[in-house]
Amino acid sequence: MAVLEVVGLAKRYADSVVFSGVDLRVDRGEFVAVIGESGVGKSTLLNCIAALDRIDAGSVRIDGIDIASLDEAGQAHLRRARLGFVFQAFHVLPHLNVGHNVGLPLLLQRRPDPTRVTAVLAAVGLDGFAERLPQTLSGGQLQRVAIARALVHRPPLLLADEPTGNLDPATAERVLTVLHEQVRHEGAACVLVTHSAAAAARADRVLTLTPSGIRS
């Protein structure tokens, strides 16, 4: 079964069409990159998939669940259990230490698991960093914290929005390697929005988003 099924997705802001007729299927374990011009709506596409933005046409199913059939709380629970996010600007909470930042999704599901947190941190190369505060980390380290947080609860689908946009090429390469390895290791699917050719080259499929749809 596909982890993600998008059929005929359309999005409008007022009289302006962002995109329409978007069809996308991502299977478990697949790494899909979505590229396109700036402003074409790549981040909007991810928000629509994650039920963070209203869709104007079409449907989105995650693990077989139609997100339109859920109310706001149901959509939040869906994100909690089945989605992980990595952002361009890391978005690590400055008042929580690294361990708490990473373990937050597990706490949300009321199944705290310090062992799992430690293991994930080690997997991304941040062994022993649990008590550190975000202010003491580099950009690359912060992005690895974000990746660890995105995967700690073993979501079937990971959405990454320009995860290397704020990193230098060498660090970006290392972060992409970690992301790629961990997605594979956890058996998750990943939809990666990017401008980076290097990031896109690592994907199993590269799709191009246009206002009239998505194409290979």
Next chain:
Amino acid sequence: MLTWWRQLSWPEWRHHPWRTGAAFLAVLLGVALAFSVHLINQSALGEFSAAVRSINGEPDFELRSASGGFDEALYARVARHPMVAIASPVVEIDAFAFDSQGRRITLRLLGIDALVAGSLAPALLPRPAPGQDRFALLDPASVFLNGQAAQRLAANGTAQTIRVQTPRGEAQLHIGGGVTAAGPPLAVIDIAGAQATFGWLGRLNRIDVRLAPGADRAALLRDLGLPAGVRVATPDEAAQRVSNVSRAYRVNLTVLALVALFTGAFLVFSILSLSVAQRQPQLALLGVLGLSARERLALVLIEAALLGAAGSAVGLGLGTALAALALRLLGGDLGGGYFAGVAPPLQFSAAAAAVYGMLGIAAAVVGAWVPARVAERLPPALGLKGLGSSAPAPSTRALGPALLALGVALTLLPPVGGIPLAAYGSVACLLLGGIACVPVVIALVLRAVRPPVDPLALLAVERARRQRHSATVAVAGVVASLSLAVALTVMVGSFRGSVLAWLDTVLPADLYVRAGAGGPSSEPATLPAELVARAATVPGVARVESQRVTQISLDPARPAIALIARTLDDPAARLPLTGSLLPLPAGATAAYVSEAIVDLYGAAPGAQLKLPLPDGSEAAVFVRGVWRDYARQHGAIVLASNDYRRLTGDDRSTDIALWLRAGSDPQAVREPLRRLAGELGFDGALLEFAEPGAIRTTSLRIFDRSFAVTYWLQAVAIGIGLFGIGASFSAQVLARRKEFGLLAHLGFTRAQVLGIVGAECAVWTAAGALLGLLLGLAVSVVLVKVVNPQSFHWTMDLAVPWGRLALLCAAVLVAGTLTGWLAARGAASRQLALSVKEDW
């Protein structure tokens, strides 16, 4: 720098108009209130002084009696002296007159020689009304009224006569015309008429003197050899005295009004702190591009100064309008009673406006200092990541305790010129120190709290642990306004309770009687001795005690004080003493002084005091104890009746206290006493009766009226504080939109996000309320134990109205929580997801 402000700060202000507007409004209201109170007081004082000058005219000096007047033979000696160009005899009487509804109005009567007085005091020259004989100004039964008197007593000129109270009963005087003298109700009458009508035959109480050209005042006075009881005074002495005695009241009121500005400064602090925190990436970018740390500091301070200037400018206009309205509606008296009867026009002062304008700017800049320092110290690299610290430097951790210690130390200093400046400084230090201690206190409390497992609690607790400075910003406005409100509530409550307890002690009898003739500041009229003796025979009366009150002067530069002779079989029970009584040395005469006498004349227990007696002699007395007196701010001394009679030979009484038999009706005793007075040749209609309950009610009404402006200013300060809570919580929520966006991505429901914010607002507001309550109690101790005694020379017992304080704290808690929750509702919207995008 202004170019940078225009390009960097102005767009920020336009983008957040409500936040900017809140800071602007806080400064505006603070300046408006403070300036309006200042204008009202200054206009009233200026008008009063001008009125006094117009009444007193322009002599070189005055000869005045200490009390009771002097032989008019002195006038002949003065007038004939070659060094004297003009000598004008005056009889000044404070009396009561009756308006058209029969209400008693205080009326100052000046008996003058119209042919002489006009040269020195043109405003007193009687101007006969149209149709009156031109010699009417010499008619001993005609009075000439000033504007206020004509308005209140003569129905604006339509009445032909007025009724006045004299020691011998009511007198009807013909209205002959008017005088141009300004000020409270005043009547001018021929001096012979004044002497005859009011029992001053052969006596004067003032002679105005203008020296001949080249004459030496000292030589003249040596030549004249003034008799005992006559002193030399300057013409503006009365105005100066009112200025001096009202100064503490005016300063206290102005300080209260500045409380609003003080609270406004905290609001500026909250808002600018949040603004700097939110603009971290922009400020960091400017740092990277070349804006130095000092320039970042200056930018934030300029923002504050411009906000302060704009708020001050509008505030001065609003304050002027408020003052004009208040003067029209209330006159010049804000409740202290110092300027009653004055109806002043607004006297605008550009210098005062400049001072208060600068105060507004200073308040804004002071409020912006800490956020400006944060902007200065921002590390650009971390700031670009949004990870820069918004906390002040660690070296400021000692600031809070140091300010608290300084606040305590300042309470030990004496007043400066009768104004408790050090105590006011102590209040400011306690407030600032208490707020500066918030981060340290939070750290101490949370040290014992482990990170919770619940995700909502974890976010709230760890945020509090790691971002204590944000907490300070959030609670600062709550603490400032609530602590001042608590302090004023406790102070007023303590004062009121002490007044009630004092009344219970000084009013033990069931009924009090006195002669109603004479005005409030003149020598009280005496009662017939036989009336006192026979009052006990009136049916229903169980016991009678008499009291004699007279005015004496211990220092010509100060107002007269009351000398009270009364029954003192047990001073400890009869007087509201503030300490224990000293043993009386053998042969000494005991005196019991009020607290004001101790403060103003240094007559502490154990001191010997020389009392000038009404007959001109002096008596040495031993100060045995101090008692609390809320009725006479200038001071009072009590002697036992038998001691007074022994020293003076005066056995007259001015007041009688009656204890009634059980079941007797105080009303039923009045008529028999009036009839008894009539039988003894005293007009029974002049007797004034008062029951303790009525005196208590009147006293409390006067008390509440005198604090009405305080309550109003307190309400405004609370209003600014609550507005500040709303503004700072709203701004904090807006500043955390990215955090809320992230939480939405992670799977927090909207209800959970609202729950976090609501709970944080409740906790921070509760913490602020608790700290505000504690600080407020500390400040109230300063107000009760230091400010009031130093300002008004009386003490009071501290009484904490816990119920009212609980309601106050609850109101603040509800307002803060509700405001934050409402702000969160707006922030936790569908568009939340967009806030995590880097380029939004």
